[in-house]
Amino acid sequence: MVRPQPLKSHLTALFQHAASQFAQAEHLSIELERPKQASHGDFACNVAMQLAKALKRNPREVAQAIISSLPASDLVEKTEIAGPGFINIFLKPAAWQNVAPQTLRAGNAYGSGELGQGLKVQIEFVSANPTGPLHVGHGRGAAFGASLANLLAHAGYQVQREYYVNDAGRQMDILALSTWLRYLALGNQFVPFPANAYQGDYVSAMADSIFALHGDRYMRPAADVVSDLPDAAGDPDGHLDGLIANAKRLLGADYAYVHGHAMEEQLGDGRNDLTEFGVIFDCWFSEKTLHESGLIDKAVKQLQQHGHIYEQDGALWFRSTAFGDEKDRVVLRENGIYTYFAADIAYHLNKFERGFDRVIDVWGADHHGYISRVKGALTAAGADADRLTVALVQFAVLYRNGQKAQMSTRSGQYVTLRELRAEVGNDAARFFYVLRKSDQHLDFDLDLAKSQSNDNPVYYIQYAHARICSVLSSWGGNEAELAEADITRLDHPQELALLRRIAEFPDTVNAAARDLAPHSIAYYLKDIAAELHALYAACQFLVDDEELKLARLSLIAAARQVLRIGLGLLGVSAPERMSREENARDADASNQNRA
RNA sequence: GCGGUCGUAGCUCAGAUGGAUAGAGUAUCGGCCUCCGAAGCCGAGGGUCGUGGGUUCGAGUCCCGCCGACCGCACCA
Known part of the structure; x- marks a missing residue:
């Protein structure tokens, strides 16, 4: 809701009016862009070039005609025709100065937009199988999803953060079995x-803790556990499934305890x-x-009623090829157990039924082939698959001393998220x-990430924030009054550059x-940290000229406001001072190299 | 093989709806602290945007071919 300045719409209106002399302009939307080069002004308009073709006239002539009929504005310093037909617009300092007080008055709401229009959006992310510690791959999904959720909330959506708990299925059985086998060893059942x-x-x-809590209650003879199994070498999966079946049979109702505990x-x-x-998640969905x-029964029946389910080889198949998938997919296995895919169809239908206007899934990029399947199923069930967006997150590869820190999941030797956080800190990891x-x-x-030098972009940004805090603290005045400061003295190029940057934030x-x-x-x-640092070097803030001082302080207070909001969106702290000592323990941690 | 993603400075990467001389950090080199924190600032060099075509006033961006890299192609989750 908080637009700092109707500046752009003001300018757009001027051009709309000027272009209206050409009939072709009615269907044209006026686009203003920020030129990369300062010499091209504050904004540039390419409408003349767009019109030139239809009018069959020289674009520079058209530009001249438009400029001639531009209504007067007290914000515009001058306009000029440049290059093939751009109209460059140079603004008076006054056009930018108000950005500072407007930002301060908006407070934490600065930059919050109307894009979301209060629509309800759900974002599901991480959703890792609870079969072991989160690793650095999950960390990226977590950081991305959390930042995206914050971002959407700031853009005006009502956001719900959800974690899908894969507490059913084979992987969880394998975890339960693994735990139980370790437990058996504690009772010498090897x-x-x-x-x-x-x-x-x-x-x-976990086996230790079960043994400590319940002694040998879940102990069973090893000979029974391994009875009647496929060979581990020849059929490892069958062997594992056999062990799981034996565990369920031998433990009976107690299996649920081991499974649930793990x-x-x-x-x-x-x-x-x-x-x-x-x-942080709002909902953990089981x-x-x-x-x-x-x-799931209901979802499959829904597909069945629409005629997209058939039976073959004792299983039920969803005809996903009718919806762009490469092959049809099983939803109900021969053994009567629903597939993960079947559960996922039901899950997504349920998301829609919960009233979300928009649903976003954050998946690892290795799941991209799964998208068409899920969307196809939603369409087949009569839902609007376009309400679902899947955001793919690629894996992260860690480098230490310029070399890849390899992770191999099989051996269990992978770098956990917890280890990463301990090594580089939460702020650097999130960023x-x-x-x-x-x-x-x-x-x-x-x-x-853990270097405390100017190389590190996290510190670069946090330092900009801390510097502002330091200046305002040295000043010692009432910060609340800065929003009312007279800002007409702000006309230094570096001040204007920072103002422009602050003004960009909502867009x-x-x-x-x-x-x-x-x-x-x-x-x-x-970028905004760079503008702040440059201004810091170019201008002194605590000057004798009271009016100028307050104007400059209001400017940097506005910059601080934006830095705080932006860092907050990314889940990175905005410290009031930087201290090197605090990080000493991180340096120690880094000496403990992993093999 | 089929499908998908991608190829931009030595390295790591940005480049919204096609726009003007393709940017930043890092690395290399050279400057700046009697002054609000130098974890900072200013400057220099560094490019056939993988490649060959096409679309048009204009292509890193859109379309096609080729080369190269990665991912997926289960009655796993």
């Missing part, structure tokens, strides 16, 4: 631990990790409830994760929200 079970130390830790431990661990990372509530376009591979430079937020691109906020913050 079963060879399968290579395709979960190897991590956290599994043994799931809750891992889910709780992930939740703590994310909370410390500043990533996949299991979809099975239990009959929503570096969203510094790249989400659908691009990310090279995460650990050394740069930047809207564009970033529209494109689901929080990285552009990160780039914007680097």
Whole structure:
């Protein structure tokens, strides 16, 4: 709602009026762009070139005609025709000066837009299987999703953040089995631990805690556990499934305890990790409830009624090829258990039924082939698949000492999100994760992220904020009065450059929200920090001239406001002072190299 | 093989609806602290935007071919 200045619409109206002399202009929308070069003015308009073709006239002539009939404006200094027919517009300082008080009055709402129009949007992200600690790949999804959610909220959407808990299915059974096998070993019931079970130390830790809590209540003879199994070498998956079946049979009702304990431990661990990372969810949605509530039956029946389900080889198939998929997909297996895909159809139909105007899924890029399938199913069920947007996030590759820090999931030797946060800190992690376009591979430079030098963009931006705080603190006056300061003295080129940058923020937020691109906020913050630092070097703020002093302080207070909001969108703190000492422990952590 | 994503400075990457001389950081080189925090500022060099065509007043951006990289192609999740 808070537009700092109707500046652009004011100028657009001027051009609309001037262009109306040409009949062809009625269907034309006037576009004003910010030229890259300062010598091209504050804004440039290309309407003359667009009109020239239809009019069959020289674009520069058309430009001249438009300029001649531009209504007078007290904000415009001058206009000129340039290049092939651009009209460059130079504004008076007054056009920009009001940006400072307007920003201050808007407060935390500055830059919040009307793009979302109060529409309800749900963003689902992370949604990692609770089968072990979150790793650095999940971290990127978490940072991206959380920043995107903040961004959409600032752009005027009502946002709900959701985590889909995959608490049903084979992976969870494997985790439960892995835990139980470690537990059995504590009672000297040794079963060879399968290579395709979960190897991590956290599994043994869970077994320890079950043993400590319940002693040998869940102990069973190893000989029974391994009875009647396919060979582990020849059929590893069959071997594993056999173990799971034996576990369920031998434990009976107790299996649910082991399964639930493991799931809750891992889910709780992930939740703590994310909370410390500043990533908070409004809703944790259980996949299991979809099975239990009959929503999956209902979804499949819905598809069936529309004639998109057929039976073959004892399974039920969804004819997804009718909706652009490469092959048809099974929804109900031969063994009577629904596939993950079937649950996902029900889940997405349920999202729509919960009243969201828009649904955004954040997925790992390796799932891109899954999109057409889900959208096809939604269409087949009679839903509007266009309300679903899938944002893909590519994997992050860590670099340390210029070399790739390899992670191999099989051996359980991967860098966890918790380790990353401990090494570089939450602020650097959040910032570096969203510094790249989400659908691009990310090279995460650990050394740069934790460096306390000017190389580090996080510190560069935070320092700009801290510098402003420091100046205002030295001044010691009443900051609330700065919004009322007389700002007509602001005319230094560097002051105007900063004002222009502040004025861009609302457009930047809207564009970033529209494109689901929080990285552009990160780039914007680097830009505004650069303008602030340049101004800091060019002008002194605490000068004797009281009027000039207040004007400049109001300007940097406005810059601080934008820095705070922008850093907040990315989940990065805006410290009032920078301290090197605090980071000493991080330096220690970095010495502990992983193999 | 089929489908998808991508190729921009030595390196890491930005480049909204097609716009003027393609930008930033880093690295390299040279300057700036009696003054609000030098985690800063100013300047220099560095490019066939993978490649060949096409569309038009205008293409890094849109279309096609080729080369190269990555991802996906389960009754896993």
